[in-house]
Amino acid sequence: MTQGHPQPLWIVRERVQAWLSLVLQCVSALRVWAFAVGLRPQHKAPRPVVSIGNVSFGGTGKTPTVIALATALKARGLRVCILSRGYRRKKSQPTERVDPNGEATRFGDEPLFIARATGVPVVVDARRARAAQWAQDALQPDIFLLDDGFSHLQLARDFDLVLLAANDMRFVARRRELRSALKRAHVLATLEPAIAAPPPGLVYIERTIADDARGLIAGKRVIAMAAIAHPERFEWLLSDAGATVVERVYFHDHHAFAPGALEAALAKCKGGAADLVAITEKDAVKLASVPAGVVVVKMTVALPGPLVDRIAALVPTAKG
Secondary structure, three states: OOOOOOOOHHHHHHHHHHHHHHHHHHHHHHHHHHHHOOOOOOEOOOOOEEEEEEOEOOOOOHHHHHHHHHHHHHHOOOOEEEEEOOOOOOOOOOOEEOOOOOOHHHHOHHHHHHHHHHOOOEEEOOOHHHHHHHHHHHHOOOEEEEEOOOOOOOEOOOEEEEEOOOOOOOOOOOEOOOHHHHHHOOEEEEOOOOOOOOOOOOEEOEEEEOHHHHHHHOOOEEEEEEOOOOHHHHHHHHHHOOOEEEEEEEOOOOOOOOOOHHHHHHHHHHOOOOOEEEEEHHHHOOOOOOOOOEEEEOEEEEOOHHHHHHHHOOOOOOOO
């Protein structure tokens, strides 16, 4: 960065939030203690539960990791069921299985995206212990994957896979939990190319743009449009795939695109300011249809074989 230029707003924002989040981290530590000593009960599911979670505020690659893991376990012949809170679902709302042909406003963008991408049952409920019991009765799965479950202690888990953000190992970082909480994890992994003070045994998971999407955007001038936690990472991946980002249109995580935003971006493409509009798969599920001129950038995640082996072995009948 050129000396004297102001830092990007997202960097300043994250540093301020890191200090403010210390209060939340301490409160979370008390909550963990309450479960550890039995003041708050845990529900034990009848089948193994694997949590894919994090300690930061979104943006660590949980969703593509859940998809990759569910796909890998399904390929081994295991009946997988994914449990998700569902964005902004209330505890009073009933347990529901996500309809892949449904709407993101009902189930949440991430559960709908996961259901479409994997073809395995995705069950949403703010009370995931209740969801596990419902799914066990209705679906008889071999294994549960708990999406974004590291801090959801009401449901006991057999394996915690925790995905780290770049600065999670710093003493002061934008986390939901204290750094010491990472000791509860069975495996620490990251989709980041580099981690500050990486812990021993950290597993690096590769995330890239799928070849078909890469071929569509390489050498193109694109308008990047996204409503995700860290849109700058989406931009980095576009650039790495050979695209030139000429404009950025970003919204808050999970939010729908502002009315007319996509149409305005496409008008700029028609006017010659850009070649196409690039959006994420997570955002695409919120659209009734994907118009011409918009490329849905598909991501691929490569999970290490030994990690999948270790998780599959939790199921007594799992075969290597």
